[in-house]
Amino acid sequence: MGVAEERTRPPGWIFLLLVVALALGACRDTGKEALFEITGRLVVFNYREAMLTYVVTLKPLKPIEAGQVAVTTMDNPAGGESLVFTQKLFPGHTKVTIESPPLECVVKERPYKVAIRIQGADGKLLQDIETTMVSAQDEDMLPDRPLVVGSGYQPNPELEGHRDGRLPGGRGVSCPASG
Template identity: 50%
Template sequence: MAEGRFRLAAFALCAVLALAACREQGAEGEYFEVSGRMFVFNYRLATAHYLVTLRPMRPIASGQKAVVRFENPAGGDEIETSRTIWPRSEKLVLESPPVECVVKDRPYKISIAIEDAGGEVLQRIETTLKSSEDQSVLPDRPLVVGPFYSPNPDVAGHPDGKIPGGRGVICPKL
């Protein structure tokens, strides 16, 4: 009876060690995975942004950063941003500056490079993002201005924010 318990305990110990080894083996792979991505339309401020979240797949070393290149919906050069990655972060949020000309159901490319403190690329992530709406749902000008969200005088008499002349941006035809 004691021998059976000993074998059971030895088997359980081997199973735990095997699982731990598998977890360590996984740590050799990817640093991050994409956990979310969307376009954020802020109706009050009349802006649209890319937003991508990454989930760490292994411990983060000090000095790492993410360099992100977003396809420019208005055409032209990609929009590049970088973000420091903090070692104890549970997620990494990557956001573009405001963009123009977002079109519904069109895939936009996003390239992410995870770099170490010396600038060496540790991981590359390529993904795409489709918007569920056109940017035309936004007002042409912000509906509010200033720290107290005062009504924007530029849209006085236009409660929907649509003004003659539109946003003042000429978007490429697709």
């Protein structure tokens, strides 16, 4: 190979730089189809209401279109069929908050599956989002009944004589054996 040929061929580092740039571009393109990303997951213990829920927040990566819905399926900590519920999504919102119905039998450090299907107005699947919820506390830390009732937050008469919120019969829920 002569001196003239070496000067016309690009150095090897330029080729490597081109390959890296193409690879990074390909990685960026893989997220183009995502409509939402998870920005938060929280297990909420509302001690005053004696209620526990899961909350998942989503950030829209593209504008929400009219008629879109989130169909959420969650493991039921109390056992049995999964919990399934649908929530309308509204154009213009910059955050979507998905909250479960009240839950029973949540066990500390046990992962519970959550699947969120984003569907268009025609019912067509637009995105599948999967995550897990893990609580840092067992559900049994909640009182057996709400501590207060009514718009004036009057003490719950069911708890009279039970200042700790614990009743002899407990919450009245039979939870599956953990393990």
